[in-house]
Amino acid sequence: MARPRLNSSDSHTDDLPKPKLNKELLKKALQIFSYLKPYRGKFIIGMVFLVLSSLTMLTFPALLGAMIDAAQDKQTYPWLPASVLYIGGISLLILFSQSVMSFFRIRLFVEIAEKAVANVRRDSYLKLITLPIDFFANRRVGELNSRLSSDLSQIQDTLTTTLAEIIRQGISLVLGVLLLIIVSPKLALMNLCILPILVVTAIFFGRFIRNLSRQTQDQLADSNSIVQETLLGITNVKAFVNEYYEAQRYSKKLDNVVRLAVKGATYRGIFASFIIFCIFGAVIAVIWYGASLVSVGEITVGDLTTYILYSMFVAGSMGSFPELYANIQRALGASERVIEILHETTEEIQVTEEDKTIKKSIIGKLTFKNIEFAYPSRADIKILKDISFTAEAGQKIAIVGPSGAGKSTIASLILQFYKPVNGEILYDDVPSSSFSLTDIRNQVAIVPQDVLLFGGTIRENINYGKLDAGAESIIEAAKRANAHDFIMGFPDGYDTVVGERGVKLSGGQRQRIAIARALLKDPAILILDEATSSLDSESERLVQEALEELMKNRTSIIIAHRLSTIKNADSILVIEHGQVADFGNHIELISKGSGLYHHLFTLQTAQKIER
Incomplete structure (x- = not known):
């Protein structure tokens, strides 16, 4: 029995296909950055702190290598005394400075991102509620809610973390490779020979595993839609005694999820084992070859230590780029979807406090x-x-x-x-x-067949007809609508919470609340x-x-x-x-x-x- 798939409002942007980067997509998505303009001063300061903290981080391998050489009465750098105490003191001072800069960098970027995304949320919501009715006739509420929640959360994560990480890891990668070459050109050449094998394998396996992950997510989404539609239609399930059928239908979907997840785990395990073998093999090769260079006096033990630490920096930076790139793809896709809403044509209406003032009766x-x-x-x-x-x-x-x-x-x-x-x-x-x-x-006021009440109190729902109405006007409208008696029958009276869409009230009660709301508005038509x-x-x-x-x-x-x-x-x-x-x-x-x-x-x- 085929059923239409429901659109779940809790679907995350991770489940959406990542768009391919192109000029048009970048042009659209980068419009989000216009929301950073009011905070460009703080953004520039944050970028300075980011660059400085990244550069200071790269000094530690050199200082630690120099410290090891100093312990053997060797001077690694002419400008740095061969004193363990002196080098240790400088290292602690740089570490403290790096920590302070990292604090201000994180603090500034989070503040900028929160304020910028809050402005995007405000503009997106304002745009949504001023769009014509036809726009909503062709969209699902879950889709629109997703744009205001998960899409903007993805953008927020990018502005807060991903952007800074790309710059930081980029600096670490470029300068790290240069420093590797400076410390030992021979060791660097050996490392660079292994690099193409790792990159090609990572690209091939990465695409294959992402495809399996997407299939797993799709199957999981299907299983979730079964749960959602079954619970929404639970009276029909029970009336037709189809509990077993629904349980079997859900079970089959879960079996598919498990099968794909296990398949994905198998390939991820093979990939992880290969990468671990290559990385640790490279480490063993570096230490082995480096030890042979130390034995013939071409490099010192401190240089070898420095090289190994810089190798770790470079490897860490390279390993983070696939995930950062995927985050950027998701953020660009999310930005494009949000920009689409911001570019929609609104009704001929200006949303101000004066909107409730009638200029032409x-x-x-x-x-x-x-x-x-x-x-x-x-x-x-x-x-x-x-x-x-x-x-x-x-x-x-x-x-x-x-x-x-x-x-x-x-x-x-x-x-x-x-x-x-x-x-x-x-x-x-x-x-x-x-x-x-x-x-x-x-x-003009309307009392529809299916009255929609907001999830607040009865007072708030009646007051929606005239926001500046006093308590006496609300009670008078309720009395004229035959609603006052049943309202006062509730323990909380006018402060009774009606529940989502007014589910705690009967159809007749909801209608009378709507009539009271219309009476308070006092329309001409x-x-x-x-x-x-x-x-x-x-x-x-x-x-x-x-x-x-x-x-x-x-x-x-x-x-x-x-x-x-x-x-x-x-x-x-x-x-x-x-x-x-x-x-x-x-x-x-x-x-x-x-x-x-x-x-x-x-x-x-x-x-x-x-x-």
Whole structure:
């Protein structure tokens, strides 16, 4: 049984394919570095500390070699006295200086990275919440959340650690190789002969092992998606008694994960054994050849010690580069995905504290004039075709029709979530283009069928309709919405936490909270999108009473499924196949004796009698 794979919001950027480096990718990704500009002074100071700490670190092998020679009364460097005490003192002084510089380097880079990434997070979040609704219709929440969490965490790690490590290891590698040649050209030549073998083997095995790791991650992601979808649909699993089937399905995926993991471990073991053999073989060869050079007097014991220590520096630097390169690839990919969001076109809206201030008032008249509409993602399918109607200020206009006829699309157009392909929407006989988006949305409210409450308190959710409202206004709105009594029935009253998406409240309670929120907003135009269609009879009665209170003295657009709730509407707009099939009040439409409205009303009445 094939099932669609769910997009898990906790997927990490490590699981994503690493993009190949190219000029275009670098150009996009490096735009993230523009966020470092405000801190360029500190960044330069941090870079100075980084370079100095890297250079001072490279002095230790030379000083330790000189110390060993000094213990044998030999002077390694003309400018350095052959005194163990003197060299030891200099070494401790340099070590202390290196520690201080490392502290300031780490402190500065972390501060810069934290502040820069915080600014990227702010800008990305602000960009997301100001993007048009169509953007979210084509994206998954898990994907967007991943960009704000794991992608930016990857960028943060790069700015904090990876960038500094690349520079530090680069300095250690280049200067280390030069110092190896200076200390002993013969030993350096022998080491460099082994190097190509190690590099070629590492590249070949590295690619093969990364491919196996990616396959393992994919299989693990599949197994996690099984767990996620099974737990989300646990009632279906139990209702169909499919616990054994789901357990077997999960077990098979885990077997694949184990098989690939063991295969990967086998090749990693072979690779690690080969590398260990080569590295320790090289160490043995260096010491063996170096000892022979010491025996003939070409180098001192101190020089050999210095050479071995520099070899370790160089080997460590070379060993760190594959992981650092992989981190850079991941960071570039993450940067590209974040930049894509930052370059998206937002709505024509300025996000400021003045957004809640209405500059151009709407009394309530609403006109649709020859509206045609198709969703941007399905431009070839017309949802609305030549829709025209007028709602006078204070009127109740009901919109009815079968599912998919375009009723909710009309609500989205009133809120200016989308722009019509053709035609014009007017508020108080003024084209919508003459109003700012914030002015329109500040004066239009919607009570949807599925109410989404935020995870805070009841007070905060009602207050969302008018952020500066006082406690008395909130209570008054709740009373008018038939919500005050059930709210006070909770031990914490208005401070009761509603849970994620309002799960701790019933459907009717959530609806009344939404109505209280709309009452607090006091809109000129109200949209009720099948607000009572999923409620039981008692809840519907309470909600309907609250809706009657909400609709007083304001233009109301009622999208209805239950036709019995719209008998008193001033006019009823019947939509079929995206077109106006009929228009009139309840009595006029019923008296025709035919038509879609008459058919739907007769059908619902018959079903009610049967029940």
